[in-house]
Amino acid sequence: MSELMSYGGASPSGGAVLARPDVSALRTKHGAWIGFGATSSFTVKGAAAFDVVSTLLDRSDGSRSGDDLLSEFPAGSRVAVSRVLHALVARRCVTVLDAPMSQHIGARGPAAEWLIPYFSQWTDDPVRALDRVLATPVHLYGRPDWLARLRQLLAAQQLFGMRVEFHTVTDEDQVPRWEDAGLAVVDADGLTYERTLRLQDALLARGLPHGIVGEVSGRRWILWSDDESTGCWECLCRYGRTAESAAPPDTASTVPDDSAAAALIHAIYQRGAGLGEQAAAAVSIPLEPGPPTVKEHPVWSVAGCRCHRAVVPQAADGERDGSAEALIRRNIVSPEDDDRLDDDHERIIETLRGWTDEFAGPFRYLDGGDLPQVPFGQARATALVGLAEECRVRELTAATLSSREALYQAALNALEMFAARPGSQRPYLGAGWTLDEAVYRALLRRSLARSVDDAEWVPVCDDDLGHDACAALSRYIQGCVARTHGHEAPRWTGTRLPDGIHRVSGRVAGNVVARGAGACYAEAVSTALLGLVNDDRLLVPVNPHFLTWAEVWRHLARPEWAEVTARAVPFARGKVRLVEVV
CATH class of the missing domain: 3.40.50.720 (NAD(P)-binding Rossmann-like Domain)
Structure with missing residues (x-):
């Protein structure tokens, strides 16, 4: 931890104590709640806790030492009050100065009266920070x-x-x-x-x-x-x-x-x-x-900067690399899901929140807003895509089985637009919240673009989809598409490609109306049906039915890929991955 953000805290006994300006205290049923900064807080239990905390904060104005403050309390309570004061110092709610505020103001000017408390919000040595300003x-x-x-x-x-x-x-x-x-x-x-x-x-x-x-x-x-x-x-x-x-x-x-x-x-x-x-x-x-x-x-x-002037951001330590234990998101969240998926969801949502700015982008807007969320969850993305003089605004709406997954899919498609090379269809590009997801999306794009001889297509009937969760999902999507968009149920043909991907085409009155790919026929049909409620340029697949990505690659041939994250999305910092496959 850096010197400026040290949380150790000095002893309040001899130095002048100063409460930082963003500290607040509230009375609770069991004592006192103390909040500071944007999100930090802690509690102190005891019937007199709120009165003690409030008094300490009010009197910590930089004119008294910790011993002076304690002397103003009844002798029998000073040990307990001292523990509270030390807790306030340790959590940087109160700063210990080497001299009274009056001395610092006299030496540095009236502005020190507000600058020292102001700096105390970020450092436990605000006087030294002020001296840096002067230097x-x-x-x-x-x-x-x-x-x-x-x-x-x-x-x-x-x-x-x-x-x-x-x-x-x-x-x-x-x-x-x-x-x-x-x-x-x-x-x-x-x-x-x-x-x-x-x-x-x-x-x-x-x-x-x-x-x-x-x-x-x-x-x-x-x-x-x-x-x-x-x-x-x-x-x-x-x-x-x-x-x-x-x-x-x-x-x-x-x-x-x-x-x-x-x-x-x-x-x-x-x-x-x-x-x-x-x-x-x-x-x-x-x-x-x-x-x-x-x-x-x-x-x-x-x-903020997408041209040659930019400082290339460093990826955060411990970025995810698509390890064997990487879990696959469920298409519909369930209380029975692995707890680790909750961490993944929080990480993605926090990333998207940090990448949304109404002016600078990369997402100017990313939300479900007033879009209908039944029977399909929907999310709209307005993205500022491209680098340097190629910067332009693009809008898209993604629809899938849940509102949260629609948000993720809208973001991934926008990032793929961000990274796409103008006028080029190859190599095939994939974005993912893990490396494996990015490789899988790129593989699906390649599979959908691949030419297949007529002789390789075979009829796919309802029984061929099976009776497991994947098949139930495809039938549910078919019913939703029929009710909301009036589409007649397509007649399906399919094939399994050499890499293990299942590919399907759906025809109505002899015309191809839907195409999909997935880890099984049912997933391919689901992706094809979702294509009917999404724009043709978008890839909105269902997630593979396996628990981990390692299981996926035991059933599919993982393609050769090249990571292009740093070139294509310089702000990624390991939060998202982009790859190309040929």
Whole structure:
């Protein structure tokens, strides 16, 4: 664990104790609930727990030591209160300072009164974080009015010793000198698009952390670049050309509005403090009338830049590699499913949530929304697909046996569109939440495209489908398709390909109306029937009936494949896999 995110906590006895500003306490039936941060909490039991916790938090204002706080409680209760105080410190609800707040404010200026508590939300040494701000030279590059307003607002903060330099930049200037800068900010609204890109390329080449500020599509944006992400102005502007503007054109002012300026100054402080990992990589503020709202775009750090400027994200440790124990999702969730599948579902949902952003994508929208969910679950995806100048908006709707699986299938099809090579049908591409699923989807696509001699097709009757769960599923889907879409039941013919995949064609009045493939005839029929309620370009199969992927490959010949995840979906970070088979 890094120094900044250490949770050890110092002893509260001698130092000044300071409650972080995002801590809250609620009385419960058995004691007190203490919440802090976005999702963290713990409980303290006891009839007096809430009163003790509330008193400790209220009085932890940076003026008293832990011993001072304890002395204000009755002698008989101090041992128990001390345990509560130590728990608050250990969980970083309370920070221990090396000196009273008044001393830090006197040495660093009035701004320290709010910056030290502000930083305490992310580090147990907020004073040291503030000293990093003071030691980081900040260079601002922009128009005179823009610089003047920021100079005024920064002066009003009264932070002693902060090193800020203001540079007027025009389109005619040479590339500025960055030698002494620790952090740079560029006013893009005062420059041409091409000039902004040249400046950013120079900053990226130097490896200097920086922010780009300007208006795109009716919102004022602040994009940050560092070792973890690339706030690419070119990509942002490209996305803006595919989105409806939130404000009339030509709304950019030469002076930053106070909400945008405040967001920028907060971000400068946080990044100067070395807390960039906890800061938003991109924020936007609407320009239309009404209360200003600062919207964070957390997806930017993994999916924001799709051109050559991007920092290639590192895959998370322990990414799944399609091991022999990888389980196959059930087509319809059951309480009897393996508990490990719950973890898989949570992982996929969390991934999709992190990849959904109404502006930057890759998913601008991904949900069932107001679509009917009976008899088939449905999900709609609006995706920003393609890299660099090929970026474009695509919409699709997937329908299958459950709403959750429809969401997964819509996402996988969109990712396959993202990775597809324009104008090419081969090699066959597959996306999956595991490597095995990706290989299986690519195998199905290849199987469906494969030519089969007429002599190889044999009639497939109802008895050929069997009487197991796969057959029951295919009959259920057939009934749903007939009721909702009025399709006559097709007459099926099928064949088993050399790799073990079963392939079927369904005919009505002599015409092929459905084609499917699967690990057995019943699964192939189910996939073919689902094709009748999905767009032709989509692949929405039923999942194989085996428990694990290792069992699948004992029955099917696993094809030769090449992984293209890093090239095709640079933001994947091991959360999804893409492969090609030939």
